[in-house]
Amino acid sequence: MLNNLEVGLYVFMLATFVGLEVIRKVSPLLHTPLMSLTNAISAISVVGAILITGREGASDLSKILGFIAITAAVTNIVSGFLITDRMLKMFKRREVKK
Amino acid sequence: MGYIYILSAALFILSLKWMNHPPTARRGVFAGEIGMLLAVVGTLVGGHIVNWTWVMAAVTLGSAIGVPIAYIMPMTAVPQRTAMSHACGALAAALVGTAEFYAGQHEPGRLTAMMMVPLILETLLGYLTFTGSLMAMGKLQEVLPSRPITYKNQNVINAVLFAIAVALGVRLIMVPTDTLLFPIFAGLALLFGVLLIIPIGGADMPTVIALLNSYAGLSACAMGFALDNNLLIVAGALDGSSGLILSIIMCKAMNRSFTNVLFGAFGQVQAAKATGEQRNYRSASAEEAASILEAAQSVIIVPGYGLAVAQAQHKIRELYDNLTRRGIDVKFAIHPVAGRMPGHMNVLLAEADIPYDKLIEMDEINGEFPQCDVALVIGANDVTNPAARTDKSSPIYGMPILDVDKAHTVMVIKRSMSPGFAGIDNDLYYMDKTLMLFGDAKAFVSEIVKELPAKAAA
Numbered sequence: 001m002l003n004n005l006e007v008g009l010y011v012f013m014l015a016t017f018v019g020l021e022v023i024r025k026v027s028p029l030l031h032t033p034l035m036s037l038t039n040a041i042s043a044i045s046v047v048g049a050i051l052i053t054g055r056e057g058a059s060d061l062s063k064i065l066g067f068i069a070i071t072a073a074v075t076n077i078v079s080g081f082l083i084t085d086r087m088l089k090m091f092k093r094r095e096v097k098k
Numbered sequence: 099m100g101y102i103y104i105l106s107a108a109l110f111i112l113s114l115k116w117m118n119h120p121p122t123a124r125r126g127v128f129a130g131e132i133g134m135l136l137a138v139v140g141t142l143v144g145g146h147i148v149n150w151t152w153v154m155a156a157v158t159l160g161s162a163i164g165v166p167i168a169y170i171m172p173m174t175a176v177p178q179r180t181a182m183s184h185a186c187g188a189l190a191a192a193l194v195g196t197a198e199f200y201a202g203q204h205e206p207g208r209l210t211a212m213m214m215v216p217l218i219l220e221t222l223l224g225y226l227t228f229t230g231s232l233m234a235m236g237k238l239q240e241v242l243p244s245r246p247i248t249y250k251n252q253n254v255i256n257a258v259l260f261a262i263a264v265a266l267g268v269r270l271i272m273v274p275t276d277t278l279l280f281p282i283f284a285g286l287a288l289l290f291g292v293l294l295i296i297p298i299g300g301a302d303m304p305t306v307i308a309l310l311n312s313y314a315g316l317s318a319c320a321m322g323f324a325l326d327n328n329l330l331i332v333a334g335a336l337d338g339s340s341g342l343i344l345s346i347i348m349c350k351a352m353n354r355s356f357t358n359v360l361f362g363a364f365g366q367v368q369a370a371k372a373t374g375e376q377r378n379y380r381s382a383s384a385e386e387a388a389s390i391l392e393a394a395q396s397v398i399i400v401p402g403y404g405l406a407v408a409q410a411q412h413k414i415r416e417l418y419d420n421l422t423r424r425g426i427d428v429k430f431a432i433h434p435v436a437g438r439m440p441g442h443m444n445v446l447l448a449e450a451d452i453p454y455d456k457l458i459e460m461d462e463i464n465g466e467f468p469q470c471d472v473a474l475v476i477g478a479n480d481v482t483n484p485a486a487r488t489d490k491s492s493p494i495y496g497m498p499i500l501d502v503d504k505a506h507t508v509m510v511i512k513r514s515m516s517p518g519f520a521g522i523d524n525d526l527y528y529m530d531k532t533l534m535l536f537g538d539a540k541a542f543v544s545e546i547v548k549e550l551p552a553k554a555a556a
Binding site: 003005006007008011012015016018019020022023025026027028029030031032033034035036037038039040041042043044045046047048049050051052053054055056058061062063064065066067068069070071072073074075076077078079080081082083084085086087088089090091092 | 102107109110111113114115117118119120126130131132133137138141145146148149150152153155156158159160161163164165167168169171176178179180183184186187189190191192193196197198200204210259278292307308314315317318319321323325326327328329330331332333334335336337338339340341342343344346368432435439440441442443444448449451453454457459498540
């Protein structure tokens with residue numbers, strides 16, 4: 001059986017290759033929205049922050065640090081997704097008549 | 099809970115895949131949102147949460163800050179916002195690592211080397227990306243000088259600092275109970291982040307922002323290893339590889355290496371050279387510029403950072419409309435590093451409703467310059483400098499440029515003759531076919547537009 005670290009490293013390796021392949025194809029036109037999208041996705045660290053703040057027996061220090069971490073990550077998630085969508089709405093083709 | 103995380107990871111990958119092309123991109127954002135929602139709800143429901151007040155208060159506060167940021171932020175401030183969100187993401191990762199470290203002190207045997215290695219990486223990357231991104235944000239907002247700040251032995255001092263931080267990190271991995279060492283370690287990481295970014299100049303910001311993006315992702319990824327959570331590893335790795343690819347693209351577009359961007363403060367050596375002999379150039383008025391544009395059949399507009407500073411994108415749209423109505427073919431040539439972050443110009447021009455199929459990448463448009471009647475350069479400088487092709491002694495020699503000098507007529511809107519960021523004189527300005535249009539980009543373009551309709555009526 002694989003231990004957790006080995007599983008983790010496999011996941012990391014595969015995800016990196018998938019990431020490299022998928023992102024290489026993104027048109028340069030969309031590099032800015034791409035960056036704000038990946039930014040929102042990397043705010044997945046909110047999961048870790050919630051776990052550490054919310055678990056039973058968390059110390060006050062954990063709660064305070066976790067509170068700031070959740071706030072920062074949720075700010076990223078919310079503003080990241082919304083602003084990406086706002087940007088993408090602006091990309092129009094010519095057919096759209098003025 | 100584990101199954102929900104797998105679904106959410108799949109949605110993140112789909113989200114990036116749909117991001118490849120403009121027509122499916124918004125679907126990509128939607129997939130990402132659902133993935134994130136699943137992950138958060140899954141964690142709240144299945145994560146044995148007891149301190150609900152703390153968690154919900156933080157989620158509410160974060161949303162209350164995030165929504166106004168997303169809607170109020172003007173598109174010209176997108177680079178700053180991106181730097182700020184790198185800072186937020188990195189801070190979150192670093193704080194979680196810190197909390198985990200102190201919480202682990204109460205459970206003997208929890209902080210094994212397998213736990214400490216990713217934890218130290220997470221906090222190191224997290225803290226240095228946090229301050230580094232704040233510096234980048236300061237430079238982009240021009241609170242801090244965007245010129246490189248350098249001092250003697252800079253690289254040596256940085257290297258020594260970094261080595262100490264790494265050494266402390268290794269010591270912490272071996273002796274995780276040394277709680278006094280941790281704040282020093284964190285402090286050094288924070289300081290190193292500042293020192294790493296201050297010598298980097300404004301024109302290198304696209305690369306640096308992409309690199310910080312990658313660091314923020316990797317730090318989330320390290321958190322995944324520390325917390326034994328594969329979803330964090332996947333999302334972090336996606337972000338890390340995205341940042342990496344973008345910074346490689348940016349480096350290639352400037353013909354420079356990573357190390358050169360990070361350690362070779364640009365624009366210092368050349369500053370002296372720029373004060374050379376006076377050379378002759380021709381300047382023209384808005385009226386003349388308008389009549390040249392009117393007589394043209396094809397026009398290529400080359401936007402640069404000056405356009406963003408002057409917020410001229412809507413005026414350019416008026417010019418675009420006006421010329422297109424006369425049957426003139428208007429295209430935009432986008433250099434990969436134009437502006438202050440990857441894709442900056444595309445977003446600004448899209449904001450002004452310019453159709454994205456008119457925004458052409460460098461490699462595609464370069465072949466069209468020789469057939470083009472007028473190339474109108476607005477606020478771009480180094481990316482049009484023919485010295486990059488011809489002059490081996492030039493600091494930007496070898497950098498891929500837009501072949502603006504091959505157009506029949508070149509017009510350059512610029513505030514003055516002062517050299518650009520890199521401090522290099524641009525030979526383009528002294529060519530016989532080049533007309534310099536002095537003024538603020540926005541004001542000048544609107545003057546040209548004003549001159550145009552009068553002629554149409556006649």
